[in-house]
Amino acid sequence: MNAMSHNQAGNAYNFGFLDEYAKKEVRRAILKAIAIPGYQVPYASREMPMGRGFGTGGLQLTLSLIGPNEVVKVIDQGSDDSVNAVNLRRFIEMTCPGVSTTTATAECTLIQSRHRIPELPLTARQILVLQVPYPDPLVVVEPSEDKRKTMHGEADYSRLLVKLYEDIVKFGEITISHRYPTRINGHYVIDPSPIPRWDVPKLNDSAALILFGAGREKKIYAVPPHTKAEPLAFSDVPFRVEDFRDEQGRRRACARCGCVDSFLDEFVTDSGSKTYQCSDSDWCDMQLRKARQTQGEPA
Amino acid sequence: MNKILEVRGLSKIYGPGCPQCLESTGPEADTNLCPHCGSVVAIHDVSFDLFEGEILGVMGESGSGKSTVVKTLYFDQAPSSGEAIFFDNDRQYDLFSLNAAQQRWLRNHRFGMVYQNPNLGLNFNISAGGNIAERLLMSDLMDYGAIRERAKALLARTEVLLSRVDDLPKHFSGGMQQRVQIAKALATQPPLLFLDEVTTGLDLSVQARILDLILEIQQELKTAMVVVTHDLGVIRLLTGRAIVMKYGRVIETGLTDQILEDPQHAYTQRLVASAL
Ligand SMILES: Nc1ncnc2c1ncn2[C@@H]1O[C@H](COP(=O)(O)OP(=O)(O)OP(=O)(O)O)[C@@H](O)[C@H]1O
Ligand SMILES: [Mg+2]
Ligand SMILES: [Zn+2]
Numbered sequence: 080m081n082a083m084s085h086n087q088a089g090n091a092y093n094f095g096f097l098d099e100y101a102k103k104e105v106r107r108a109i110l111k112a113i114a115i116p117g118y119q120v121p122y123a124s125r126e127m128p129m130g131r132g133f134g135t136g137g138l139q140l141t142l143s144l145i146g147p148n149e150v151v152k153v154i155d156q157g158s159d160d161s162v163n164a165v166n167l168r169r170f171i172e173m174t175c176p177g178v179s180t181t182t183a184t185a186e187c188t189l190i191q192s193r194h195r196i197p198e199l200p201l202t203a204r205q206i207l208v209l210q211v212p213y214p215d216p217l218v219v220v221e222p223s224e225d226k227r228k229t230m231h232g233e234a235d236y237s238r239l240l241v242k243l244y245e246d247i248v249k250f251g252e253i254t255i256s257h258r259y260p261t262r263i264n265g266h267y268v269i270d271p272s273p274i275p276r277w278d279v280p281k282l283n284d285s286a287a288l289i290l291f292g293a294g295r296e297k298k299i300y301a302v303p304p305h306t307k308a309e310p311l312a313f314s315d316v317p318f319r320v321e322d323f324r325d326e327q328g329r330r331r332a333c334a335r336c337g338c339v340d341s342f343l344d345e346f347v348t349d350s351g352s353k354t355y356q357c358s359d360s361d362w363c364d365m366q367l368r369k370a371r372q373t374q375g376e377p378a
Numbered sequence: 379m380n381k382i383l384e385v386r387g388l389s390k391i392y393g394p395g396c397p398q399c400l401e402s403t404g405p406e407a408d409t410n411l412c413p414h415c416g417s418v419v420a421i422h423d424v425s426f427d428l429f430e431g432e433i434l435g436v437m438g439e440s441g442s443g444k445s446t447v448v449k450t451l452y453f454d455q456a457p458s459s460g461e462a463i464f465f466d467n468d469r470q471y472d473l474f475s476l477n478a479a480q481q482r483w484l485r486n487h488r489f490g491m492v493y494q495n496p497n498l499g500l501n502f503n504i505s506a507g508g509n510i511a512e513r514l515l516m517s518d519l520m521d522y523g524a525i526r527e528r529a530k531a532l533l534a535r536t537e538v539l540l541s542r543v544d545d546l547p548k549h550f551s552g553g554m555q556q557r558v559q560i561a562k563a564l565a566t567q568p569p570l571l572f573l574d575e576v577t578t579g580l581d582l583s584v585q586a587r588i589l590d591l592i593l594e595i596q597q598e599l600k601t602a603m604v605v606v607t608h609d610l611g612v613i614r615l616l617t618g619r620a621i622v623m624k625y626g627r628v629i630e631t632g633l634t635d636q637i638l639e640d641p642q643h644a645y646t647q648r649l650v651a652s653a654l
């Protein structure tokens with residue numbers, strides 16, 4: 080592997096931007112995170128040439144994992160084309176020569192994502208890296224990090240559960256829409272990053288390794304393949320994903336591809352009415368292609 | 379009668395401590411502050427037994443170490459030395475040799491505490507019902523409906539209006555806050571309860587009703603209690619036996635009636651006389 084590469088200005092960068100020592104350190108943290116599912120492993124987060132909060136935590140994971148034959152996909156809120164995703168993809172292309180990028184979930188080996196898990200089920204040969212702004216789900220109930228560590232160690236999540244209790248008391252249901260606290264492998268509860276509830280079940284028994292990187296908070300954690308991931312809930316008030324039924328109780332469909340089993344984004348049209356579209360743009364394209372194929376084929 | 383708690387030689391020193399701490403403090407020395415090293419001998423060599431369903435009083439003036447006794451037993455503070463054995467059905471626990479997680483488990487499941495300051499016992503930012511729910515959730519009850527029923531039953535038992543189950547305790551009166559604290563402490567039906575000046579600062583009529591409640595609970599549930607107070611009226615009403623403390627030491631111990639009718643120690647005599 081040729082470790083050195085050059086950008087257009089002629090400055091030498093290591094393959095993957097990070098030096099090999101930094102990558103090793105991240106990989107060590109990843110291994111520990113896999114060994115202790117859901118445990119937040121501290122690591123020395125590096126300065127990246129972009130502001131923290133723009134996915135630097137996820138990017139460091141991605142850059143430490145990229146090999147020369149990697150096929151990388153970058154998404155932001157389900158879209159491959161948003162400014163953030165495009166910038167990160169360009170950065171990866173620039174600093175990892177030889178690596179190819181794609182928007183097709185089916186083709187990639189490594190996905191860096193913010194706010195979504197692709198609709199297409201991931202496979203054992205894929206790794207998903209999620210960008211995390213706030214790694215600790217206990218931060219809403221306990222300001223002291225020392226105390227939070229003890230609570231995690233003892234799997235003491237009663238105060239988090241009280242939040243859910245109060246939610247049901249006030250609103251008749253659990254209202255958490257994103258960052259739904261999820262118990263991994265029967266012990267540690269994680270903040271699964273700002274994915275919608277829709278994506279939380281995909282963490283459970285996932286074929287792909289799922290990694291979480293928080294750059295600002297300097298934490299890495301993991302849901303290893305085929306690990307139990309249970310959203311916190313009560314035995315008589317179970318966890319539910321978003322409800323996409325309309326007033327008549329019919330499942331809303333994507334206005335573009337017609338899909339009725341994907342997570343939908345809501346848009347307001349020029350005329351003021353609401354319309355819905357797949358949030359996962361690659362999924363939407365796939366459904367559209369499928370529909371055209373079946374239409375084009377002679378019966 | 380079954381023993382619930384056996385406390386032996388319990389001591390707590392705040393500060394570095396020195397070889398002269400013990401001889402320089404206590405009732406004879408008339409201080410709990412060591413003149414040589416500046417440490418506070420908050421309690422020293424406190425021993426007592428507590429039996430099932432019994433209420434033991436801990437009395438003494440301000441600063442005598444009453445709260446320190448229950449704080450160490452409830453694991454709010456680690457003692458400097460001493461031993462305490464908790465007998466729970468067939469099991470027994472050497473309290474101060476348990477690790478933090480084991481101590482927390484006992485605290486959440488088998489002990490209850492009611493503080494003078496409701497701020498210490500309640501989370502003011504969650505509802506009265508939520509406060510009780512928290513303790514139930516700690517003991518792994520995961521059914522929302524069952525938790526809610528139990529919280530309501532406990533609040534009803536402690537005579538808190540059910541219409542207030544979802545209100546924040548910070549908006550409650552002092553007496554009602556103590557009732558919520560008691561309900562929370564009772565949530566897991568612990569065999570052992572610590573009560574630290576729970577009626578201090580409340581109106582007399584409110585005090586009387588809370589003391590009645592405590593007695594009823596003791597009779598219904600056979601809960602053993604350690605009641606800390608400087609109020610001899612509370613001692614007389616609630617407790618069967620009592621210990622009298624001064625400058626961190628136990629100076630008298632016995633049946634409450636005897637202590638109040640025929641105090642042996644000069645200090646207790648003055649204490650009782652002044653309360654008449
Ligand atoms: N954290 C602490 N650091 C130093 N000294 C302390 C601490 N807590 C208590 N003390 C001292 O220990 C002694 C016993 O305190 P404790 O609170 O047990 O007394 P008490 O009998 O409960 O008094 P009161 O009736 O006023 O509540 C007092 O002199 C007190 O100042
Ligand atoms: Mg006190
Ligand atoms: Zn679509």
Ligand SMILES: [Zn+2]
Nearest residue numbers: 396399412415
């Ligand atoms: Zn001293």
